[in-house]
Amino acid sequence: MPLKISRRGFLKGSALTAGALSLGTLGALDFRTWAKTNAAAPVRRVPTICNGCGNRCGLFAYVKNGRIWRIEGNPEANGNRGVLCPKGHGYLHDLYNPNRIRSPLKRVDGKFQPISWEQAYQEIAQKINLILMENGPESVFWVNYPQPNHAYALRFMHSLGSPHYFTHGSTCYTARNAAWNHTVGKLPSNDLANSRYILVIGRNPAGGVDLGQVKDIVRARENGAKLIVVDPRHSETAILADEWLPIKPGTDLALLLAMINVMVAERLYDARFVKENTVGFEQLEDEIINYPPQWAEKVCDIPAATIVRITREICRAKPHALIHRGYHGAIGAQYLNSFQTARALAIANALLGNINRKGGIYFAQSAGLGELQPTHPIPAGPAGPKADGTGIPGRYPLGSYGDGISHAIPELALRGILKCGFVYHHNPLRTNPNPKRVIAGYKKLDLLVVIDPVLSETASIAHYVLPASFYLETDEAVDTKHSGKRAQVSIQQKAIEPLFDSRSGFQIICDLAKHLGSARFFNFTLDEANELRLKPLGASLKELRAKGVLAVGPSWKEGIGKLETPSGKVEIASATLEGLGYPAIPRWQEPLVSPDPKDLHAFRLIHGKQAMHTHAMTANQPYLMAISRRYDLIRLWINRSRAEKLSLKDGDMVEIKSLVGEGKIRVKLTEGLHPSCVWLPSGYGVFSKHLTTAYDQGLSYNDFLPTLFDPTVGHAMSSEVIVQVRKV
Amino acid sequence: MLTADEKARFCSLAAALLAPPEGALFAELRTEASRSLLEKAFREWGGGSQSPALFSGEEDGEDPVAALRAEYGRLFGPREGAGISLVESTYKPWTADGECRMVFSRSTGLLMGDAALHMQELYRQSALEVPEEFLSTPDHLVLELEFLGLLYRSASQRQVGGFIGDHLDWVPGLEAELEKAGAHPFYRDAVGMIRRFIESQKIKGEVGGHGEKTVH
Structure with a gap:
């Protein structure tokens, strides 16, 4: 009696009915012979853009036998110029991940x-x-x-x-963008490579990786530029710096106000630039006398003499000097005073006369799709x-x-x-x-x-x-992410067939x-839409597909011209802000919360990126998580002197507690952190059980943050949280 | 001794056991044809005359298929439970090609490894169509067993033994995973049976690889 079950086969084809396989099949049967032949297959190169984080670096995907074979950075892409970071390599693991969703x-x-x-x-x-x-x-x-x-x-x-x-x-980033918009009309970029003096406040391009910026910083350093990093933590960028200034978190505004105070008091600013291109300097003069370096020292823990020195140094290098335009840290969305901090940062740059100048802050060319x-x-x-x-x-x-x-x-x-x-x-x-x-x-x-x-x-x-x-399986819309001194358009392109539905x-x-x-x-x-989007740029989809990234339009030129502000100038004093009931000139504003200095267990919780992780999509990549484990990176940083007062040793387990959350994690004792805070790396604390590599590894700062809205911009104020830290 | 046709039928049966359970499964397993085939196979492997008792499904109450379906989801479902893979690539380094520069080139646990590409090539040569749900897993155990069944009808013992050695050498690892997950005896028995079968056939392929069978 025949087995009915044998008819339930999944493979279909004539060999099943004929009951025999062909000579070709039997010839290909030996795995080792096939593998040798297969290794000689041609390799195809597909230009596309990475999806390992929001930077969308340009890359070449090499494909062999229908599989991804190698990736390398696209040297034409302004944002990464030929290199890729660990995230770009590690994220590819997800392509062949059996846990991907296979159908709706x-x-x-x-x-x-x-x-x-x-x-x-x-x-x-x-x-x-x-x-x-x-x-x-x-x-x-x-x-x-x-x-x-x-x-x-x-x-x-x-x-x-x-x-x-x-x-x-x-x-x-919304606080940062709002401040720059209300000061110079739009968000600018940093001409790091040509700068002679770079002051980075609350930004870490070597950790929250921006490869183009890291390359520029290295180039500027090779050309003799000085790099000062102001950060509560000795960050990855601080490692590259001449000097690290461990500021008390949430007080960057005080530092900037004091620097402006020194610029004004000692007439170090670019007087001609200020006269020709700004409005409200007189109001600034009146306000800024309230913020001498001696005052700032008490607020931000950076010595007054240091504030004076770095202000004089950066002014000597002007206009080929800059204070980094910033991102998430300090001015992006972290504090109640982030908007005012970003305003002060923009104004300090303007006083250097560096707006749209070589080696200063410049307006990147834009590709108008x-x-x-x-x-x-x-x-x-x-x-x-x-x-x-x-x-x-x-x-x-x-x-x-x-x-x-x-x-x-x-x-x-x-x-x-x-x-x-x-x-x-x-x-x-x-x-x-x-x-x-x-x-x-x-x-x-x-x-x-x-x-x-x-x-x-x-x-x-x-x-x-x-x-x-997965990003290597599909075409998407054209983008302008890589614009810099020349505008660039880029495209995500399909390199391999989708594995799933x-x-x-x-x-x-x-x-x-x-x-x-x-x-x-x-x-x-999609092709029709992409063609129409490219049309005004004089770029063809065919050419973009061939190169992955195309430079379009004219090159950047130095010179400020009329800005996109109500006055057409740099708005040191903003009538718009005044009209809305906010200070026209930045003023000192306390952070929303601060740890009680008498409470040994109270710390501000701050956070930041490590170079191999971003947000929530990299922790589940086995190689990236392996790096975290190998170098014991899933730990809470705590200042050594504060830790010793809590009888903590390196590697001890602690409990962190805030009003909304609690968790346990091991500590890293370090001199590289301001004593008032603890620092948690972002990207961990995954709680989806479907992300098996990352599940239950480490904590996320979000677990401890209350739901807050800055009253001006509405940003999350994600470092306005005090936690209690206790040894377990 | 099992004939080539019986071995082919055994492979089809084994593939069906590891496919998502269907209603007719138990009834078909209880047919005389199934029982006699399995008993003969077990005798040949020195496993006695008893086929695995739990194929009767008597332990699982009124709806053994539903119970089996739930267990299949728990063991092999992509989203829940043990997450045990039935795909060869996931048990082996992704590629042996030394030219590959991917960070995961020697990693296990990934789909579409060399094994998958080889199986794709074998299906292509054989004009066999892979159903949509297996497009990303052409080296799924179910398909490999079905293909092995075809080989028994066309290839020499040496070729069959070679295929088993190349593509089914990971089954002991699967058996260990099922043990670790406390799998339902149905699946432990099914995979144990397949492991014993391929071990016996591999040996036969290795020692008996003399002369070629006529290829049609």
Whole structure:
């Protein structure tokens, strides 16, 4: 009797019915012989951009036998110029990770079930249509970490009538951007390579890796430039520096005010530049006398003599000298005074006369991508403001409307204002402050759709998960990430066939729009859209595909011209800010909270990146986590003298506790940290059980942060937290 | 002694045991044809005349297939439980090509290793179509057993032994994983049976590799 079971075969083909394999098959049967032949296969090079972090470095992917074979940096890409960091190499592990999501998933009775794309789209569309009818388009949002498809995500939200497109900016950089915008009109770049004196305050390009900047700093140092790093921690950039100034965290504003005080008092500033290109210097003179170095020393713990010395030094090197424009640390989103700190930093640079000067702060050339309309009409903008209050007087008037305040999403969900959300290339459950609150908010949504290659914390609680292709498996929209002294456009390109039933972010956005009745706004292919975007730049898609990165437009020229501020000049005093009820000139502002100096257990919790990790997507890469373990990097830094008062030895386990969270971790005793704080490396503390390498390794600073909104910009103030540290 | 046809049928049976469980599985296992094939196989391996008792499924109450399905998900599902792999590539270094410059070139635990590429080539040469759900895992044990079944109908013992040595040498590792995970006896028995079968066949392939079978 024949076995029915033998008919359940998965392989299909004529050999099954004929019952025999061909000579060719048998010839190829020996693995070693095949492997030898296979090793001689040709290698193909595909230019694309990395997705190991937000820098999106240009790279060449080499492909052999349909598999990724080697990667190397694209020397033409301004942001990385031929090199790649550990994240770029380590993140590739995820490509062949068996735990990637293999098809769309639907949550049923608390468990995920694989479903087809069509079923997923239809069900999502049905649910959104009900939500739109009952709650209006404002109840739908989209949030993503920066990615090249942002224009299409925005178009999608606008096609539904929703203003609620968010980025992660409020937890990262919005205070910095607002300050620069209100001082010089836009966010500038740093001409590090040509600078003779570089002062870096609260930025760590060698840790939160910016390869182009590290190369420039090294080049400037080789040319004799002096590098001073001001940071509570002896950072990776401090290792490269002539001098490290361990500032008391949250007091960078005091240092900058005192430096300005010295510049003004000793007439060290560029008087001609100030006269011709700024407004409000007289008001500054009046205000700045309040902040002598002797005052600042008591606030920020940097000796007055040092403040005077470095001010004189940097002024001697002006205008080929700069104070780094900053990022997340100190001025990005960490303190109540971050906005004022960034304003002071911008003004101090202006006093050096270095705005848009060689070796100073300069305005990067921008590649103005073309529009898709009129060929492909754009939806009308949404009628109402964002519910987060960005740009609204009395709420967060200096908040970025474009970025929104993404860490307000859970609050808006809990209040029933947001009902449905799309999370793309982002993991707010791990990267937003106060995860218990974030989880409660996102779980309150009637519909949560997450687009991700893996089951992150956020994906794990979604109603639907749509598998995004790994970046080497798909084309995406053209981008302008690498612009510098010349504008550059770049493109992510498919190097290998997708391993699973995944789709590109662009396609998912278009598919969702089409299922929601917005097909007329998405009546183009990716290639058509990319061609239209490149058109005004005189660049062809074919050429961009061949090179991965193209320089476009004219080269940068020195000279300030008319700025994009209300006065057209550098606004040392800002009438706009005054009109909104804020100081026209930066003034000292205490941090929101400070540790009680009498309490031996009280510390400010600060955080920062290590070179092999970023946010939440690298910790699960085995090689990157192996580096963390090998060098014992998953530890809380604590100043040795403070630790000894708590009877702590290097490697001891401690408990950290704040108002909202607690956890245990081993300590690293060091002289390389200001005594008032403890420092936690970011990227750890993964709690998605599906991320098996990273699960339960270390802690995240977000576990301890309350949900805070700076009253001016709305940023997260992510270092305004005091923790208690005790030996376990 | 098992004939080539019986070995081919055994491979098909073994592949079915490690595919996602279907309703007809137990009924088919209890047929006379299955029992006699398994008993003969066990005798040949020196394992006595008893096929694994738990193939009867009597322990699992009213709905043994549902229980088995849940256990399959727990053991082999990509998202929950033990996360045990049925894919050859994950048990072996990703590639033996010394020219590969990827950081993970010698790592285990990854898909689409050399083994997968070789299997893809064998399917291509044989004009065999791999179903969509296996496109990223052409070296899944289920497919490799099905392919082995075809080999028994076409290849010499030496070639069969070579294939087993090249592509099924990782099964003992799978057996150990199942043991560690406290797998349901059904799966421990199934993989144990496959391990004993391939061990016996490998030896036969190695020592009996004289002369070539006629290739059709």
